Amino acid sequence: MRYIFIFSLFILSLQSCITPKSTIYLQSKSYPFSITSTEPFEPIIKKDNILSITVSAENLESVSIFNLVGSYRNLGSNKELNTLSNITYLVDNYGYIDFPVIGKIKADGLKKSELETLLLSKISDYVEDPKVYIRIVNYRYYVLGEVNLSGEQKLADGERVTLLEAISRAGDLTINGNRKKIKIVRQKDNVFTTSIVDITNPNFISSEFLYLQQNDIIYVEPNRTKIAVTGISPIATTFSIITGAISLFILIDRL
Numbered sequence: 001m002r003y004i005f006i007f008s009l010f011i012l013s014l015q016s017c018i019t020p021k022s023t024i025y026l027q028s029k030s031y032p033f034s035i036t037s038t039e040p041f042e043p044i045i046k047k048d049n050i051l052s053i054t055v056s057a058e059n060l061e062s063v064s065i066f067n068l069v070g071s072y073r074n075l076g077s078n079k080e081l082n083t084l085s086n087i088t089y090l091v092d093n094y095g096y097i098d099f100p101v102i103g104k105i106k107a108d109g110l111k112k113s114e115l116e117t118l119l120l121s122k123i124s125d126y127v128e129d130p131k132v133y134i135r136i137v138n139y140r141y142y143v144l145g146e147v148n149l150s151g152e153q154k155l156a157d158g159e160r161v162t163l164l165e166a167i168s169r170a171g172d173l174t175i176n177g178n179r180k181k182i183k184i185v186r187q188k189d190n191v192f193t194t195s196i197v198d199i200t201n202p203n204f205i206s207s208e209f210l211y212l213q214q215n216d217i218i219y220v221e222p223n224r225t226k227i228a229v230t231g232i233s234p235i236a237t238t239f240s241i242i243t244g245a246i247s248l249f250i251l252i253d254r255l
Contacts, residue, residue, distance in 0.1 A: 023179060025164070026202040035202055041211040042111045043136055043159045046187070049091045049214065050138040051107070053099070055123060056131045063127055066100050088137060101126065109189065112136070112159075135159070141212050143170040145220035146177030161212050163197065163204070170218075178221040184209050185217035 045051070055066040068087040089097040095108025102122045107115050116132045123130045139155040148171030155161055163182075167173060180198045187193075197209050204210065212218075 023175065025179065025199050027200050028202055033202065035205045037206055037210055041160055042113060043139065044213055045091060045107045045110050045112065045115060045136065046214050047091050047093055047095055047108050048138075049107075049136050051089045051091065051097065052135045052137050053089055053119070054133045055119075055127075056133070057127050057129060059128070063123075063130060066123060066127075068100055136214065139214055141166060141214070141216045141218065143167070143218045143220075145218075146174045146222050147220055148172055148174060162210055163199065163212060163218070166212055166218060167199075173220055176222050176225065178223040181221045183219040183221065184212075185219065186213055187215060 055063045057063045089099065091097055091107050095106055096104045097107050099105055099119070102119070105115075105118065105122075110118070112134050116134055119132045119134075120130060123132065136159050139159045139161075140152055141161070142152050143166060144150050147167065150170065153166065153169050161169075163184075173179065179200045182197045182199060183194055184197060185192055185194050195209060197204050197207070
């Protein structure tokens with residue numbers, strides 16, 4: 001019985017290893033505190049992005065050839081609807097888009113402003129004082145591990161999301177999520193790099209991981225308590241069965 005008691009205390013001690021210091025985000029010795037982020041965020045265009053590109057000018061007719069539109073057809077009917085929308089452009093597996101008149105343009109790896117500048121320089125050969133507006137319409141990232149809602153997350157109304165916003169969209173971390181060891185897998189030029197972010201330390205706000213890039217993968221590791229309890233659970237189950245059998249045997253023997 002003494003060993004049973006000691007083992008029970010051991011299991012309880014594992015459960016109590018989760019402390020406020022390991023669970024509270026953005027810890028500081030004093031409040032309020034201020035941290036300046038490195039630079040304004042701008043999304044980088046990647047393969048499989050779907051881009052909405054609109055070209056404008058004072059003479060709209062002069063840019064109509066650059067603004068291809070498609071019409072929606074009503075299902076079950078041969079009549080076309082009057083609703084038109086700009087045709088979007090897929091960044092192919094080689095990183096190119098096929099733009100009207102201009103042809104193939106390398107978009108992969110460019111910031112939005114860089115692609116806009118590139119298109120402006122080429123369209124200016126045909127149109128006076130053009131303007132180009134680009135939007136990524138399938139901006140997405142993935143959240144895995146110790147969160148309440150894992151899986152793919154899509155931004156239907158923007159192209160900018162912070163790491164904390166992404167965690168919020170995933171239903172927050174579970175109590176067993178390791179706040180000090182959040183892995184971010186990011187792809188650049190066909191190379192996948194894994195970095196670790198500690199969100200209990202507010203200094204991550206000034207890092208390159210404050211804002212997520214397109215297709216980033218966030219993996220929240222389990223903390224030591226979750227790992228320890230998970231690893232010891234089969235042993236605890238076996239031990240409880242044995243001790244239960246012994247207790248039952250002693251009880252029957254005393255009858």
